[in-house]
Amino acid sequence: MNSRQTQLKAFDRLLTIMDELRAQCPWDKKQTMQSLRHLTIEETYELGDAILDNDLEEVKKELGDVLLHIVFYAKIGSETDDFDIADVCNDICEKLINRHPHIYGDVEVKGEADVKRNWENIKLREGKKSVLEGVPKGLPALVKANRIQEKVTGVGFDWEKPEQVWEKLQEELQEFEAEVTERDSGKMEAEFGDVLFSLVNYARFLNIDPENALERTNKKFIGRFQYLEEKAKELGKPLGDMTLAEMDVFWEEAKGVGRGQ
Template identity: 80%
Template structure:
């Protein structure tokens, strides 16, 4: 692994390249924070894919893309004299020191849950009016639900046992079925949302990240379905003309190859 000196030299090299690109490249020169925003989100998702695939070389490359975006925003900030990369780094350093009094102060903690509770309480002392202020509005709904539940748990608003949460899941499913029978579309949607929210909460109690779990299932489904498509082509059939029984044969065959 690289020494601290080599790591700092690499960061300095990237800063220099960023300066040069901003001065000389027509594309880089015209970028703004607003124009970069959607690209940053895309790069973050690509990093997430690499992590799910456990492709460490790809993780390294995608981290580079994300780091470039951080440098880019800091460079733009420096051009308006609002902030530069040192301000960005110092801001997070100050935040980490302040929010880890068990390391940089005299607070005692027993485990990670203590740390999380302290973290949320410190944020409130910093001026936040709600523990939910830190949940981005633009997060996908599933991820947002998970973050909401995690944050309120940090201030003690939570169930005590996984079984309690599972009972809540069953209760919400029953309420959904009642509305399905009644046929009220608006209430069905509301109850369906409650079911999803309770399932996400249950996942948290089981130590499962619901976003990762669902994405793994997405990938598994895609792989199996594409196997089915390939087999249909091999036997010269269009999938619309295949029976469910025929499809099921190849679907099960795909499962055995995982």
């Protein structure tokens, strides 16, 4: 691994290049925080994909893209004298020190649960009106459900055992099934939401990240379906002309050859 001096030199090089691009490149000159926002979200998802694929070379590249965006926002902030990269770094340093009194103070903790609980209580003392205030409104619903549950757990609002969550999930499934029987679309949607929320909660108790789990299944399905498409093309037969039984043969074959794993 590189020395701290080498790391700082590399970061200084990035800051210098950002200054040069902002001053000389027509595209970089035009960018604003608003114009960069959707690109930042895209880069974050690409980083997430690389992590799921366990492609460390790609993770390194995508981290660079995300870091560039952080430096870019700080550069824009410096142009209006609101903040610069030093302010960004110092603010997060102060936050980390304040929220880790078991490291930088005299607070004792027994484990991860105590750390999370302290973290949420400290945020409330800092002026947060709600434990849930820090959950971004724009998060995808599945990720948001997981974060909501993690947040309230930090202040002790949680089930005690996984078995209790499983029982709650079964209860929600029965309520959903009852509404399906009645065919009331509004109530079905509401109960289905409760099922998903409970399922996310159960996944959390089993230390499963629901977003990662679902995305892995998405990738697996895509890989197997594309194998099916390839085989249909080799036969010169459109998928629409194949029976479900014919397609299922290639679907099972895809599993055997490891497609979509």
